[in-house]
Amino acid sequence: MADLWQSAMDHAVAIARKAGETIREALLNDRKVTTKSSSVDLVTQTDQKVEKMIIQSVKERFPAHRFIGEESVAAGEASNLTTAPTWIIDPIDGTTNFVHAFPFVAVSIGFAVNSQVEFGVVYSCLEDKMYTARRGKGAFCNGEPLQVSDQTDVKQSIIATEFGSSRDPEVVENIFSSLRKILCIPVHGVRGAGTAAVNMCLVASGSVEAYYEIGIHVWDVAAGSLIVTEAGGVLMDVEGKNAKPWLPNTRPVGRNRDATGSNPVSQATKQIVKISKTTLIVFFFPRIAKGVDTTETVHEISVTLPRKTENHPEF
Numbered sequence: 001m002a003d004l005w006q007s008a009m010d011h012a013v014a015i016a017r018k019a020g021e022t023i024r025e026a027l028l029n030d031r032k033v034t035t036k037s038s039s040v041d042l043v044t045q046t047d048q049k050v051e052k053m054i055i056q057s058v059k060e061r062f063p064a065h066r067f068i069g070e071e072s073v074a075a076g077e078a079s080n081l082t083t084a085p086t087w088i089i090d091p092i093d094g095t096t097n098f099v100h101a102f103p104f105v106a107v108s109i110g111f112a113v114n115s116q117v118e119f120g121v122v123y124s125c126l127e128d129k130m131y132t133a134r135r136g137k138g139a140f141c142n143g144e145p146l147q148v149s150d151q152t153d154v155k156q157s158i159i160a161t162e163f164g165s166s167r168d169p170e171v172v173e174n175i176f177s178s179l180r181k182i183l184c185i186p187v188h189g190v191r192g193a194g195t196a197a198v199n200m201c202l203v204a205s206g207s208v209e210a211y212y213e214i215g216i217h218v219w220d221v222a223a224g225s226l227i228v229t230e231a232g233g234v235l236m237d238v239e240g241k242n243a244k245p246w247l248p249n250t251r252p253v254g255r256n257r258d259a260t261g262s263n264p265v266s267q268a269t270k271q272i273v274k275i276s277k278t279t280l281i282v283f284f285f286p287r288i289a290k291g292v293d294t295t296e297t298v299h300e301i302s303v304t305l306p307r308k309t310e311n312h313p314e315f
C-alpha cells in the first residue's frame with residue numbers, strides 16, 4: 001500500500017535542505033540578535049525568515065495542513081496539537097550556536113497526525129547530516145540506518161544534556177543538583193551539542209547513551225522523538241512507561257513541588273539511579289512559564305532508554 005505521508009516527508013527533507021542553505025549563507029553575514037523569554041533566549045531574523053519559508057512552501061503544497069512553529073508561537077500564535085496533520089517546526093534548533101557559529105545548528109521538522117508523529121526530519125546543516133525517520137520504517141542519517149547504543153551499564157555511558165535558557169536561580173539550582181547526581185553515578189562524561197534535536201540524533205546514532213533536559217518545547221523534540229524510537233530507543237517517564245513528549249502535559253507524573261517539598265528533578269534523579277541498573281535516559285520537563293504558580297504546575301518527565309523493551313522494568 002502506498003505510504004500516505006511519503007510525499008509530505010519528501011517535501012520536508014527538501015525544504016529542510018533548502019532551509020539549511022539559507023542558514024549557512026546567513027552565517028557569512030552579521031546576525032542581528034534579539035531576545036525572547038530571557039536575555040539568553042536568543043532569536044535572529046534568520047530564525048523567522050526560515051520558519052516563514054518552510055510554512056509558505058508547505059502551505060502551497062498541502063493547503064489543509066496545520067503548523068506549530070517556534071517563531072510563530074513566539075509571535076503569539078497558539079501551540080495546539082489537534083488530530084489534523086500538523087507540521088511541528090523549529091527553524092533553527094540551536095539559535096545560540098548559530099549566533100556564535102558553534103557548529104551544531106539544526107532544522108527540525110516533525111509531522112503529527114492524530115497526535116502521533118508520522119515522520120521526523122532533523123537537518124544538522126553545518127555538518128550536512130540529514131536525519132530522517134518514518135514511523136515503523138527506521139531511522140537514518142544520510143541514508144544510513146541508525147541504531148542506539150547497546151551499552152547497558154550507565155557507568156560506561158555518556159549522557160547528553162543542556163543548561164537551557166532560564167537563569168532563574170531555582171531552575172539553575174535544579175539543573176546543577178541533577179547534573180551533580182548524574183556525574184557522581186559516575187558516568188564516563190556529560191556532553192551537549194547545544195540543540196535538543198541534535199542531542200536526540202546523537203542518542204539515535206549511539207554516540208551518547210542518553211539525553212535529558214529540563215525545559216524544552218514540543219518543536220525541540222517532535223522530530224527527534226521519532227528518530228530516537230525508530231533507532232531502537234524509548235521515551236519514558238519516571239514511572240518507566242512510554243511518554244509522548246510532543247503532547248504537552250499528557251502524562252503528568254509530578255508537580256514542581258509536592259507536599260513534601262521534593263521536586264521533579266530530584267525525583268527524576270532518583271529514578272536515574274534506579275534506571276541505571278538497566279539502562280537510561282531522557283527526560284523532559286516542559287518549560288515553566290513565567291508568572292505561573294509552580295506549586296500547581298504539572299510537569300511531565302520522560303526517559304529515553306537506548307534499547308526498546310516490550311515490558312519496561314518496574315522502577
Ligand SMILES: O=P(O)(O)O[C@H]1[C@H](O)[C@@H](O)[C@H](O)[C@H](O)[C@@H]1O
Pocket residue numbers: 041070090092093094095096162163164165194195196197213215216220
Ligand atoms: O531555542 P532553540 O530553538 O535554539 O532551542 C533550544 C535547544 O534546543 C535546547 O536544547 C537548549 O537548551 C536551549 O533551550 C535552546 O533554546
Ligand SMILES: [Mg+2]
Pocket residue numbers: 070090092093094196219220
Ligand atoms: Mg529549539
